[in-house]
Every structure is written in structure tokens, then in C-alpha cells.
Amino acid sequence: MSEPVLELRNIERTYVTEADELHVLRGVNLVLMPGEIVGLVGPSGSGKSSLLHAAGLLERPDSGEVLIGGVPTRDMPDRLRTAVRRRDIGFVYQFHHLLPEFDARENIVLPQLIAGVSQRRAVERADHLLAMLGLSERACHQPAQLSGGEQQRVAIARALANSPRVLLADEPTGNLDPATSSTVFEALRNTVREQGAAALVATHNHDIAERMDRVVTFADGQLTAYTGP
Numbered sequence: 001m002s003e004p005v006l007e008l009r010n011i012e013r014t015y016v017t018e019a020d021e022l023h024v025l026r027g028v029n030l031v032l033m034p035g036e037i038v039g040l041v042g043p044s045g046s047g048k049s050s051l052l053h054a055a056g057l058l059e060r061p062d063s064g065e066v067l068i069g070g071v072p073t074r075d076m077p078d079r080l081r082t083a084v085r086r087r088d089i090g091f092v093y094q095f096h097h098l099l100p101e102f103d104a105r106e107n108i109v110l111p112q113l114i115a116g117v118s119q120r121r122a123v124e125r126a127d128h129l130l131a132m133l134g135l136s137e138r139a140c141h142q143p144a145q146l147s148g149g150e151q152q153r154v155a156i157a158r159a160l161a162n163s164p165r166v167l168l169a170d171e172p173t174g175n176l177d178p179a180t181s182s183t184v185f186e187a188l189r190n191t192v193r194e195q196g197a198a199a200l201v202a203t204h205n206h207d208i209a210e211r212m213d214r215v216v217t218f219a220d221g222q223l224t225a226y227t228g229p
């Protein structure tokens with residue numbers, strides 16, 4: 001039996017503003033196994049992004065524990081948490097934030113150079129990911145010369161560049177038409193499986209959610225197994 005790549009244990013998070021207190025995460029539990037793609041659905045404002053931020057070590061929960069590859073992270077010093085996040089976690093957002101002055105390959109090479117990979121190996125890895133995502137012909141195109149779906153696939157390749165254990169995606173197909181969403185999702189799912197990573201994908205798109213290995217629903221600050229439409 002393999003080990004979970006991501007485990008959330010009883011995560012609590014309250015946002016305190018001048019006006020009020022918002023208890024968005026109320027004891028969230030979740031386990032992701034290698035190769036799994038799990039959908040995260042729930043109404044707008046229910047806390048999906050907050051949950052992804054906690055899982056991705058961008059925010060520290062008030063209580064509870066986030067384990068990456070079995071290692072507890074909540075009490076790690078900031079520097080170590082950042083190192084774990086850079087090494088083990090990849091993010092894909094609805095608006096992909098590719099660097100406009102660099103081409104597709106360079107956008108995938110750069111995070112690897114920052115992580116200390118040699119130029120030669122980084123280019124090899126970028127070309128491998130571009131091929132897996134059907135983008136070999138677009139390697140030298142800048143983002144403005146790519147379609148929305150192509151840009152999103154480059155963003156997926158960039159997120160996977162450093163072989164993270166966990167991929168966290170927030171509405172990765174939110175700005176795409178249905179046919180392109182479908183292509184991008186298939187590319188994401190195949191690549192995550194091939195890389196042996198695990199993915200948690202927040203989406204409002206029920207067609208996409210139905211193609212996940214599993215879907216969890218977020219409501220009232222807690223997760224429940226999805227019971228279908």
C-alpha cells in the first residue's frame with residue numbers, strides 16, 4: 001500500500017476582518033493517493049481557494065495538520081515550508097500568469113533553473129512535457145501567440161516542471177470553451193498520472209468534475225463525498 005502524497009487533518013481557518021469573523025474551514029479532512037485526480041466542487045465563496053492555499057502551504061491553518069508525503073508541515077519554519085512548497089507542490093490557476101516576454105519552452109525551463117536544475121536538463125524536461133501535452137510545435141511561441149487552451153497547457157507543464165508530488169489547480173479550465181476545457185483536462189489528467197503525482201482540482205464545471213477519479217463537495221466549511229448530480 002503506497003503512502004498518501006497529501007493529507008489534510010482537521011484543518012481550521014477563520015478570517016478575521018474589522019467587520020466580522022468568517023470561519024471558512026471547519027475541520028477539513030482529505031487524503032490524496034499517488035496518481036489520483038480529485039475534484040473539489042462547491043458554491044462560489046464556500047472556501048475552495050482557501051482550502052487549496054492551506055494544502056499548498058501558502059497559508060498556515062489556525063489548527064490541524066497538512067502532511068506532504070507523510071511529513072507534517074504546520075510547525076515548520078517559514079523557510080522550510082517554502083522549500084517544501086517549491087519542491088513538492090505545483091499550482092495551476094484560471095489565469096495562468098505565464099511570463100509574456102518568454103516563449104513556451106522558456107516558461108517551463110525557468111522554474112527549473114530557479115530550483116537549481118542545469119540548463120541542459122531543464123530544456124530536456126521542458127521538451128518532454130511539451131511533447132506530452134501536444135505542444136512541441138509551439139515551443140518557441142510566446143504566450144500572446146498561443147490560444148487560451150495552449151497557454152493553459154503550458155501553465156500545466158510549468159506547474160509539473162519540477163516533478164511536484166501534488167498539483168493544486170484552481171479553476172484551470174474556467175476561461176475556456178467546453179471543447180478546449182475537455183482537451184486541457186485530459187492533458188492534465190494524463191500528465192499527472194504519468195508523473196505519479198496527485199491532483200486536487202477546484203472546478204465549477206460538472207462535466208469536468210464527472211471525469212475525476214473522485215469528487216469531494218465543499219459546504220459549510222467541510223468536505224463530503226460527492227453523491228452525484
Ligand SMILES: Nc1ncnc2c1ncn2[C@@H]1O[C@H](COP(=O)(O)OP(=O)(O)OP(=O)(O)O)[C@@H](O)[C@H]1O
Nearest residue numbers: 015016017022024043044045046047048049050051
Ligand atoms: N484573506 C481573506 N480575508 C478575509 N476573508 C477572506 C480572505 N480570503 C477569502 N476570504 C473569504 O472567505 C470566503 C471563501 O473564499 P474562497 O476564495 O476560498 O472561496 P471559493 O470557494 O474559492 O470561491 P470561488 O469559487 O468564487 O473562487 C469568501 O467569503 C471570501 O470572501
